Amino acid sequence: MRHFTNVNDLGDLKVALHEAFEIKKDRFKFVELGRNKTLLMIFFNSSLRTRLSTQKAAMNLGMNVMVLDINQGAWKLETERGVIMDGDKSEHILEAIPVMGSYCDIIGVRSFARFESKQDDYNELILNQFIKYSGRPVFSMEAATRHPLQSFADLITIEEYKKTERPKVVLTWAPHPRPLPQAVPNSFAEWMNATDYEFVITHPKGYELAPEFVSNARVEYDQMKALEGADFVYAKSWAVYNDKNYGKVQNKDRAWTVDAEHMAVTNNAYFMHCLPVRRNMIVTDDVIEGPQSIVIPEAANREISAQVVLKRILEGIQ
Amino acid sequence: MRHFTNVNDLGDLKVALHEAFEIKKDRFKFVELGRNKTLLMIFFNSSLRTRLSTQKAAMNLGMNVMVLDINQGAWKLETERGVIMDGDKSEHILEAIPVMGSYCDIIGVRSFARFESKQDDYNELILNQFIKYSGRPVFSMEAATRHPLQSFADLITIEEYKKTERPKVVLTWAPHPRPLPQAVPNSFAEWMNATDYEFVITHPKGYELAPEFVSNARVEYDQMKALEGADFVYAKSWAVYNDKNYGKVQNKDRAWTVDAEHMAVTNNAYFMHCLPVRRNMIVTDDVIEGPQSIVIPEAANREISAQVVLKRILEGIQ
Amino acid sequence: MRHFTNVNDLGDLKVALHEAFEIKKDRFKFVELGRNKTLLMIFFNSSLRTRLSTQKAAMNLGMNVMVLDINQGAWKLETERGVIMDGDKSEHILEAIPVMGSYCDIIGVRSFARFESKQDDYNELILNQFIKYSGRPVFSMEAATRHPLQSFADLITIEEYKKTERPKVVLTWAPHPRPLPQAVPNSFAEWMNATDYEFVITHPKGYELAPEFVSNARVEYDQMKALEGADFVYAKSWAVYNDKNYGKVQNKDRAWTVDAEHMAVTNNAYFMHCLPVRRNMIVTDDVIEGPQSIVIPEAANREISAQVVLKRILEGIQ
Structure with a gap:
């Protein structure tokens, strides 16, 4: 598996469920799989369950974890070309995202619907930019249209x-x-x-x-x-x-x-x-x-679902 | 040892001191004890010494550590039953605490006296709710009445x-x-x-x-x-x-x-x-x-006291 | 190498470059070097690239990492003697810095020029206080006059x-x-x-x-x-x-x-x-x-430069 943003990415659900129950029986069975692999978790919105459960899942797999909190609005990325960036946006998405990708192996992104533009929300602007520009496997930690x-x-x-x-x-x-x-x-x-x-x-x-x-x-x-x-x-x-x-x-x-x-x-x-x-x-x-x-x-099963997803992605980049 | 909130939890102080000096001689002697165990540190109040020394102690024991900063007032938990939660409190303590407990093995809590109600402070409302509802060993990283x-x-x-x-x-x-x-x-x-x-x-x-x-x-x-x-x-x-x-x-x-x-x-x-x-x-x-x-x-001995406490709790959950 | 604040600390650049390319070929070659060693990263200013690349470099070396964000102005340290500290400064630098040093093995500091006093900026007040009082090797994660x-x-x-x-x-x-x-x-x-x-x-x-x-x-x-x-x-x-x-x-x-x-x-x-x-x-x-x-x-090479610096410092404290 490369990216994980919806149900289709997981393939046969019976196989995925089997894997989930296998992990639940022994969470540390694959602790060597993530050795020397780094997860970067990027939060555009606050989080409690997703933050803790995903970090726990990554550690169960032996991964290193880095967390980046980007307060909503605090880190304004320019997305257009041709703009003279003399305002409040200090970085262009075409630089910011590949750089973040260069320091990790897998990226998790949380970015909610903003209710400003239905089209932007339902096109998953932020999540798709990470998929397009980061050079890394990306998974959704709740995006605009899916969780x-x-x-x-x-x-x-x-x-x-x-x-x-x-x-x-x-x-x-x-x-x-x-x-x-x-x-x-x-x-x-x-x-x-x-x-x-x-x-x-x-x-x-x-x-x-x-x-x-x-x-x-x-x-x-x-x-x-x-x-x-x-x-x-x-x-x-x-x-x-x-x-x-x-x-x-x-x-x-x-x-x-x-x-x-x-x-x-x-x-x-x-x-x-x-x-x-x-x-x-x-x-x-x-x-x-x-x-x-x-x-x-x-809620406790959030650790298990995240661990199956991370395990699958790790297997894909070995 | 299950919980650590006061001097009595430690039992014989001479034994505890002996353990402290043993750890101080070789901080990494028990680095395998915390393998695949996760500490969740929850701060309702800001911290420098406690945060760093406790995290260091946990890492000395080979533990994984997750830190959750809950700004005072930012995460308002409802504690009463029967309340129609249509105000600023977005979660009930009866859900929030067991969920946090489900993602870790040990919980450290910092929650100061608020000086709003002497009775609430001296009843250690917050700390005791974690002990009662988290399902995990809990230790005080400074509570309302003790440090x-x-x-x-x-x-x-x-x-x-x-x-x-x-x-x-x-x-x-x-x-x-x-x-x-x-x-x-x-x-x-x-x-x-x-x-x-x-x-x-x-x-x-x-x-x-x-x-x-x-x-x-x-x-x-x-x-x-x-x-x-x-x-x-x-x-x-x-x-x-x-x-x-x-x-x-x-x-x-x-x-x-x-x-x-x-x-x-x-x-x-x-x-x-x-x-x-x-x-x-x-x-x-x-x-x-x-x-x-x-x-x-x-101040440097804060690492040692935290490590004895974590070691004791880890031994209790093996 | 003890501290790293400028080009001279690195010695012969050809040797340093050779080391950089060796690390780039196998980032995990020295993963045992940082075992049971802790890096404390202290940010007086916000950071994306430096935070992620330095943390990644430390993890490549097997180190434990703690990150401390000190919002500009939020943690006001007294630096003078004789002052009656009844105002907004809650701690003196002579206590704060050695305590931070006691919980780690290496300290990274980010502290920008403030443009309030050219003399303070060009004397590297903050960085030099960490070098003088922390008791630990210190490296610059961008100081007032150099990066x-x-x-x-x-x-x-x-x-x-x-x-x-x-x-x-x-x-x-x-x-x-x-x-x-x-x-x-x-x-x-x-x-x-x-x-x-x-x-x-x-x-x-x-x-x-x-x-x-x-x-x-x-x-x-x-x-x-x-x-x-x-x-x-x-x-x-x-x-x-x-x-x-x-x-x-x-x-x-x-x-x-x-x-x-x-x-x-x-x-x-x-x-x-x-x-x-x-x-x-x-x-x-x-x-x-x-x-x-x-x-x-x-930008990707920031991970490599940080790793050479951390490797050199680690070798100096073995």
Whole structure:
């Protein structure tokens, strides 16, 4: 594997899952693989889980790790040609990225949607520039439109907890005070569509995800109907995708908050969320603290998904 | 040893000191003990000595280290249940802490007294939540009421420099422009009371420390009298502890500043301070630069105290 | 080698270059040399290339690395004696520096000219205090008057690309919106003067560098005349050095911007710059993207120059 930005990069998911469980049994089995190899993690946005889990995964593989925090806006890169750079942008992307590539073997990039231009966000401007100019394998630590390390960890978790071969998985929108990127729901949909699970998406009208991510999933606007018989409930808030209201919050209806009543219509479903989660907006205390909540093992699997991805990339550069 | 928050966690101090001197002779003797083990250092407050010395100690033991800086207030954790989290707190402590625990083997936490609520400070709210919810061994890198890694380093230093079996050690308050937590003097008193040294505390009226820390120490309000015949002078400023003026500065009297006149009544005492120190507030230039000042070797012993603690915890999780 | 602050510390440059090329062939040849040795990198100014390349070099040698960011002004150290420290300076340099030295084996320091006092800048106050008080080998990661790791990387790059034994190297000033330190041009001049290259400096009147750095170089105020027949063009902006306008920008004339017309009079010269570079101020897009631009391999050689320096220091402390 060279780059990792979406589900297709991983190839056969059954093979990838097998590898994940093998690593989970012995995290240090491949500690020699990353010897004298350096991971550079670049954060354009803040991070807790992704930072710690990816660094841990790299160290499990014996890698050296360097972390670069680029505060949003603090490091303004020029991307155009012909501009007289006498303003606040002190470096051109055509110099900055290859230089960073020259000091490491693998690059991880976190760069969220900015909600300034839907086109820029959905073209993955930043991530693609790293792929194009760094000369190194690049993987997404959550980009504008996808969060594949999270989705892979979600898949691992579902495989660990599922009780039937083809569980019913429901992705439900939930309210949040701030507009959040669609990266997590897009990506989750992409990964679920790549399995043979029964997959349903539910959200208020106006919150439709991009068609390329919805793909062959069933969309059900009636949340309770969607949740009926679910084996896994995956809650997440996201901002509007459509052109008219792109990046806006147009609904804070707490009737969508996942509570005991919602869970009661499921098949004693497990509750999942990528974290951090706003309690009593996304989900009630009772549900997230209850015996069916698997948000902590789900987060713990971030170390495993990152380790499979790094292992694959390392194997590709040996 | 599971957790390390106070002197009792270390058991027999003679054994711990023996271990400290063994490590000091060869810091890399146990470099295999921490192999494939990860320390997560979490700072709610800024740090120089603690950060560097603890990280160095962990690396001496062959550990991997991850550092997380949580600016005071920047990462607001909700601690109550039932709250609708639609404000500035983006995560609940019941999710945040176990997730951090899932990516490491040992957690170090720095969280100072905030002087907002005496009860919250003296109940060690933050530190105890990590112990309760992280699922990992936790050690204090200075908490609200104690700084045990500092006190252990102080003890090691006194043992190295003492010329009599039972030296006289005097903890003296000194003025400072800002209100400082009682963690260092509390903890120092706790450790000195656990030895058979002669231990005296001196401070202006109104600066009494909590009775559980003073314990069987002699309190002497006349500073010069307290210092008479001292073998070690340990200076430190702290804010008022009593309920009425908790967390306030009510005295900036520079007559308490340790100078040559104060040192003259001692038994040619060594001068100690945990650093950073405000010169000519806490102590004069002459005294801190003089031949009896041992503040630098005292700071250097922070690496040793941290290494004993990490070694003990590692042995407990093998 | 004990300290590294200028070209003389490296001794015979031919030997140093031989070592550089040996390391470049196998970066991990000396991975055992830094075992159980710790590098502390201290940044008073922000850094991208220096931070990553130096850390990478240290890891290539098997060292442990700790990074300390000291935001300019955030950590105010008292340097005078006798001052009553009741203001905003919380620590004296006489305590802070030896303590940092006690937790590591080698110290790297970045501390730029502040343009507040020419005397302070040119006396290298900060760097020299680390040398004097830390008790450890110290190397410059760009100080007030020199950037020797950059200049060494520049020399390595010229040796790799030169087609004649004694190439003509031209250092040309170029415009920039902000006043920049003279560290890079000073240092480059110092290193070029230590070779047997033909070395010419060109800049507008008023931008003369300090005589000790210019030394026996030829200064030519006519930029086009200076560039005639050049094998290497090294562009850099710097602020005025003379007493009257020290640290100021007195010229933004874009006639000095290196463009195709300038390059046309050279001997098909290679273009060099230390980066980050302001395009169309320092150099046009065409030139920096052209086949003769070697700015990326020049930056990549920062890892090699740092590794030679660290290797030499490590050998000195074995």
